[in-house]
Amino acid sequence: MPFRGTYNRSTGWLGDPPRLLLRGRRRSRIDSLRRSNSKIYLSAVALVALALVGFSCGQSGPPGEYSQGLTAPETGALDAAAEAPPPVDQCVFPRLESRLAELYLAAAAGDEESLAAFAGQEHVDLAAGTVRVILEMDVDPEAHQAGPATVETVVLADGQTVQIEHAPPVAIRPDLAAAIAAAGATYETAYEDWVQVLAPFTRLGALSEIEGVRYVRLPLPAQRQDLPL
Numbered sequence: 001m002p003f004r005g006t007y008n009r010s011t012g013w014l015g016d017p018p019r020l021l022l023r024g025r026r027r028s029r030i031d032s033l034r035r036s037n038s039k040i041y042l043s044a045v046a047l048v049a050l051a052l053v054g055f056s057c058g059q060s061g062p063p064g065e066y067s068q069g070l071t072a073p074e075t076g077a078l079d080a081a082a083e084a085p086p087p088v089d090q091c092v093f094p095r096l097e098s099r100l101a102e103l104y105l106a107a108a109a110g111d112e113e114s115l116a117a118f119a120g121q122e123h124v125d126l127a128a129g130t131v132r133v134i135l136e137m138d139v140d141p142e143a144h145q146a147g148p149a150t151v152e153t154v155v156l157a158d159g160q161t162v163q164i165e166h167a168p169p170v171a172i173r174p175d176l177a178a179a180i181a182a183a184g185a186t187y188e189t190a191y192e193d194w195v196q197v198l199a200p201f202t203r204l205g206a207l208s209e210i211e212g213v214r215y216v217r218l219p220l221p222a223q224r225q226d227l228p229l
Contacts, residue, residue, distance in 0.1 A: 095208040097217040103131060107201030115201075123218055132188075133204070134219050135180075135195040139212030143190035146171035179210045 093101040106114035107129065118124045123132040145168045152164045170189045171177075180187045183206040185199035196219065199207055208216045 093205070093208065095213060095215050096204060097215070099218065100131070100133065100204050100216060103201050104204040122221070129201050130198050131201060131204070132196065132198050132219060133207070133216050135197060135207065135210070135213050136215040136217065137193045137195060137212050138214040139176075141172040141176050141190050141193065141195050141212075143170050143172050143192065143195075145169070176210070176212070180207070183207050183210060 093104070096104065102114070103118060103124070105111075106118075115126060119126055125131070147169045149168045150166045152166060153161055154164060155161050167189075170191070172187065172190050172195060176195070177187055180195075180197055183199070184203035185197040185207055188196045188198060190196065197207070204216065207213065
């Protein structure tokens, strides 16, 4: 494409001829980059779509069974997956915190090595085989004070005595208390829609199936508060 412009010995070309001469080449390169970016964008969208399909869950079921919304892997994939430890299936345990699901599976399988990984963790008692958990309820547990606060006097090793004030006991609906006991756990206390229980590792699955339970998780970490003397 010929350049139409004016050249001056002192000022050079008027109209920036190099840009005009390279316009066709630049436009071709920009179009090529746009096509490449479009391909990358479409590939990313396809990968996200596949991931969403892969994580879609059917109805929850007992351990070892496929959820209704999942399909069994092909025979060739089973041999490759047999050597790796099975991942925690959130479709099978939709109401269990992932760490609790791992604890439940390890206890159910008698996997001492996996259980040892929980040693020293707060609220987990490996020797007793129990864990303290919170049931987050969709249905009101009707928590209410069931008695006065109590004061306990304790004698220390040096002969001094201290007094410990215990919060008033809190009761919940009788049917919920019965369901917790039937699941093999021990009710401790409640606050609004949170219910605290002590449960054997192998009963965590049963706890999550109690009617009205939305989620089973570990208690939140305690926060230290300095009180005035």
